[in-house]
Amino acid sequence: MKIAVSGKGGAGKSTVSAQLVRCFTLNEMPVFAVDADPDANLGLVLGLDPDKLENLRPLIELQDVIEAKNAGGGTLVDLNPDVDDVLENYTLREGLLRFLKMGSVKQGGSACYCKENSFLNAVLTAMLFERSEPVVLDMSAGIEHLTRGTARGVKVMLVVVEPTRAGVATAKAVDRLSNDLKIEQVYFIGNKIRSDEDRAYLESSLPPERFAGMLPFSEQVLEKARRGEPLVSKLDDLLPGLEKIYEMVCRR
Ligand SMILES: Nc1ncnc2c1ncn2[C@@H]1O[C@H](COP(=O)(O)OP(=O)(O)OP(=O)(O)O)[C@@H](O)[C@H]1O
Numbered sequence: 001m002k003i004a005v006s007g008k009g010g011a012g013k014s015t016v017s018a019q020l021v022r023c024f025t026l027n028e029m030p031v032f033a034v035d036a037d038p039d040a041n042l043g044l045v046l047g048l049d050p051d052k053l054e055n056l057r058p059l060i061e062l063q064d065v066i067e068a069k070n071a072g073g074g075t076l077v078d079l080n081p082d083v084d085d086v087l088e089n090y091t092l093r094e095g096l097l098r099f100l101k102m103g104s105v106k107q108g109g110s111a112c113y114c115k116e117n118s119f120l121n122a123v124l125t126a127m128l129f130e131r132s133e134p135v136v137l138d139m140s141a142g143i144e145h146l147t148r149g150t151a152r153g154v155k156v157m158l159v160v161v162e163p164t165r166a167g168v169a170t171a172k173a174v175d176r177l178s179n180d181l182k183i184e185q186v187y188f189i190g191n192k193i194r195s196d197e198d199r200a201y202l203e204s205s206l207p208p209e210r211f212a213g214m215l216p217f218s219e220q221v222l223e224k225a226r227r228g229e230p231l232v233s234k235l236d237d238l239l240p241g242l243e244k245i246y247e248m249v250c251r252r
């Protein structure tokens, strides 16, 4: 199962991503967890070693590897290079979990970052199409790492949305982008719900049948965030809302 998680900044993407990743590892399934949000902190939320995280190079910065892969000239996408070694050597492992950082897609005036961006694309392509392990992509609202090609490999896009006007506006924008990329299953997840009004607000702002779940505002999550503690198990507070999603995405 290849899953992407998106939504407005602070909506709860990394929280939801981490809980999904844990669903796989607790079921003893290997999983790729991908930090695809330039200012994301998925690794910390997952409880990975801060020093190792600090030392893990984002894929976009692997200049030496990118140059070596591109030695024959042309673009990497055309060459369809073998990037399995990258998935072996530039991921942080913890038991069944493999974690990697994408880094920002480079866009710069006259400069061409074609090689770098093609490299990211090749690694995503390998993970989404060639590897059998589930993948959880923690993405920014822009979902800029996905192209028409790689988006075909994403089975489900989960859009995390808080009950605010800005949150809803971003969720609609992500939905449109996902549609443009022809991702078939796009579901919303309401997050930080404190009242029936919050729930009703979301259900009147977005098609109610497209919600995969609603998660309460959780003191348990807040407390962990305050202490800087990772989410290494499934949290009771979020479980009722996530159960349907678990059922949908992390079955064997
Ligand atoms: N259901 C919840 N209840 C209480 N707090 C929550 C809940 N979900 C997320 N949070 C808190 O909200 C903050 C933002 O959550 P998170 O980091 O998961 O969002 P994000 O969308 O990944 O943010 P960013 O865009 O910065 O990467 C965190 O402090 C997190 O602990």
Ligand SMILES: [Mg+2]
Binding pocket: 013, 014, 015, 037, 039, 040, 041, 042, 138
């Ligand atoms: Mg995040």
